[in-house]
Amino acid sequence: MEIAFDSTQFLMLAVLLAASAGLALLTWGRRLPRNGDWLVGICLAALAGAVGASMASIAEQGFRAKVLLRGWVLPPGEAGSITVGILEDQVGLLMTGLSLAVGALLLSQRKAMAREPRIERVFSATCLSTAGLAVAWISATPWLALAGIALTVLGGFVALGSRWGSDQEATLASRFLKERSWGMLLTLLGVCGLIAFRPGTDWADAAAWASLPADRWSEELGAVLLVAGIFVQFHPFPFLSTLVASSEVSTTIRVVLIQLFPAWAAYALLIRLSPQLRALGVLSLLAWVQLASAVLALGAGLLQQYWRAGFHLWVSAGLSISVAVLAFSDSVTAVSLLVGIILGASVVASSASMLTSGTGGGAGTDRSAWVKAAGLFGMAAASGMVGFVSAGGGIGWISQNWGDPVRSGTFTFVLFLFALLGWKQALIILKISQKVDLGWGSVLSPFVLVILSLGIVWTGTITGGAVIGTFDQFFASPLQILLGSPQAVDEASFLSASGAYWGVFAVALAVAWWVSTKAPWKPRSPGLANLVATVAAGYGVDQLASRALGGVAWIGSAAVEWIDRKFWWTWVPVGADVGVRRLAEAASKADGFMTERLRIALTRSVEVPSKLLQLLQSGDVQWYLFFAIGSAVALLIHFLKF
């Protein structure tokens, strides 16, 4: 019997396997040999094979995307129907492939994460998050992408589950779940709003979207809700306090599984719907909000006393910037920067983890220099240093907007802050004097991601597309083959923008070097110290939010107290009881009164005629007198008529 599997089925099966393995590890991981790390390896390998097969399959057809659509809820094409499907295209498969590389990095850091009390939950989270990210990126409609985001959020929660036993970590985990769920619910609302006006067709098809008439106001509202939900997944400004809160969970886990994966999955929805969102004007709105959030995160990051908090804020800012790049330039530029930020941040996080908990029973030789080097390379990749793919993204972003002074000025300023905080954190890593005696596998694995983020890998150029011309072009740009050419920029704008970019970068590096040599700044004035502490703790949003929630809870308590306890539980029963009793008493009294009156009336009605009869009978009254009186009365009546 011959079973014909096509690449789509293989891909779906591999994703399903990874998600199931994640759940299985969560349930039985502790009982499995080596806590089930081999199962994660198998899943990642299967997924890598499936991605490879899919990529080969679409490459055979000249990189034409394969779409498989199925009606899930209600028949496809019917208003309000929910259609799901798989979209095999270059960008989706590329991102899925990269997520596998990041997942493999986590797996390779097994010994560095040995401190985690429930390591099997980290493995489970790796499987769930990788599967979720794959689902989000290969989804043909927003519904499955939403499921993918949900899986990455579940993965993040499970990753934090390694330390659910501690109150502090449990609070962080539940806050993470709450905040990301808000994001998902907002996205769900937005998707529902947008689909309300059109059948559940392929949302990736912008032309089909535009051809369907819709109510503009409702559509904008739906789109705003959608991007608000996506915004939350990037861990931006109002939610910064969970990033700066102290936690025992490994930096790699927190950065990769908590920050990067959910945001990366949400980015899929954003990049797929960018033509539609751009047409509605919602994408640029989101971008400005994200930029503001990035500035606030970077500002708070510069004031942090602890390296980890600053680094988390820097990652948050980087993710926000990647949204702004998508909004104000093309998807090739956005992907360039996003790839650099994700791979670089993962590398820096793993280096920091190894340097802070780096004993893993290795050869005994100190390999901290390698780890520090990986950290520096990671930061170079993430911040857009020449030679890395992100450099082209950063310069492309500014050069494409060079004609608009507000935009180019703002972007340059944000990039300055981003590079400043990033390099400050990277240079601090250099000063950590911790022996790392982990095996070569753990130490060198981050370099794989460093290599993957090199400009030559993506653009075929040594500089990563950071200079004009093709003198450093070794081969055709794979990025352009896969995703198309970026928006063309005239030479003058490119030169000016790259000049500004490198100038800002150099200043940022110099300032970062100077700042990193100083002890963390502590203001002397108590007022200023309070202000700094408030900013560093996330701008006091937590206090504000807890007051607002306290207000809602107070309204709820008051409603329960007055409507339930007082009105329904006390007043109504007491009132009904008193009312019924009074009514019964009144009825009873009325009944007695009536009976008495009736008795008296009856007695009298009987007594009078009987007395008369008695008088007549006894002869006291002569009966004929009645005739006389009666006749007289009749005569009087007759004559009085006139």
Add this chain to the structure above:
Amino acid sequence: MSHHLITLMVLLPFAGALLQAFMPKLPASQAVRISKWAALGCSLLASLCGIALILSMQTQAAELQMSESLPWVGSYAISYEMGVDGLNALMVLLVAILIPVLIAAEWDQKLAPKGMHALFLLLQSAFFGVVCAQDIFLQFFFWAFSALPFYFLIGIWGGKERESAAFRSVVAASMGNALIFGALILVYYSVDPHTFLLRDLAGGKLNGKTFEFMGYMISVPGAAFALISAGLAFRAPIWPLHGWFTRVTEEAPPSVLVALSGITVPLAAYLFVRLGYSLFPETLVTAAPWIVGAGAVNLLMGGICAIAQRGLRPMLAFLCLGQVGMLLVGIGSMNPAGLVGAVYQGLTLGIGLAGFGLFMGLVIERSGHAAFLTEGPKPDRPFGGIATQAPAVAMVAGIVVASLLGFPGLGGFVGSALVLIGSYSVQPVVVILAGIALLMAAYYLFMMYRYVFLGKAGESSKDFTDLTLRERAYLLPLVLGLLAFGTYPKPLLDLVRPTVLTLLSTVK
């Protein structure tokens, strides 16, 4: 045989209840064991009949199937007319799943287990009757009858103030029933020849009918619709007529609470759809914004009040109150997606609330209370750490919570998404309010989850044990149901959709 499946389904639990009452005298331990198995057996058999009924239904068919008809009170044209279609098939499934689960959940009941199981069987009989009846008098009969077992279940097996709670439940139900009965009489005498049959009354037969009251001409559909709505609002429960419900949740045993919130509430919504769309289509169109408005108020008030709660019992009450709002929003949308969503949500909400009620029961059984925060300005957390000590309980609770919030892949998602899609094109502002309510639900449910399941073990959860085999057995259908209905809703939606489209076509 298939033509008597409905009767069998209704009578089997009733026979089981009679068997409990007239069981021959046996040694005590043997009697309890036999009675328990007999109760579960009868309930399961009836449920199997229900599932067989649904499996034998034709999909893509709007008309009534498996009909059974028999004259009952001939002189008043009351008949025993039963049948299933897309609107009630999911309710049959809900009752079929939940009642055996409740009997299994009360397996170790110490106080008069026979009586409790018999009352659950009576409830099952009454619920199946309400769902399948196609004569509105018969439907009312079963609906009114279903209120009675609750009085005993709360009054005998409830908490300290059980008598008061039982009394309130029966008073509220009686008030509601009186209003509905008034509507039935009004409807009955408005058509000539007089009838209670839904098929004879449907299709706008009542349109334009009026009656005179104190010199005013009053529309029959308007008055009857108002009476039925108010009557059902008492039992659904709808804010602010919910006072009896919150009181009952404080006192009722968890399994009874499950029957009350997980079955009665979706059933009340079903009756509202069945009667509203069949008998009063014109009135329903006029009342639609009010229905949606009532739904929005329920959603918001449910959410706001739930945030203030410190125990699982009141949280369940207000969660239920809020979720009823979602059903109302879908019903009032008058739109295929919204109405199909509301019908589907009835099933998944019932299972979700049952799951919540049952894990609350497990917590109460093991710890003696369900307050996750103590009273006072600086509340303590008596629970915590259950996820470490009893991971299976935490996992079940997590799935239930996620489904109630409408997470993709779980039962709640399909219904919620359809309701939101359907309502958005009609009432976008209400959908925003529903969204706010969902955000509040995410807040209070995850807050509860953190206090009960995560963190350090508190005083009340130090010796918390994980699920026993019996508990796993009765929770499994709920979890599987939520997963199956969330991932593969097509077969059930194929049953619901044609009937909904037909109903909506009469309204349009």
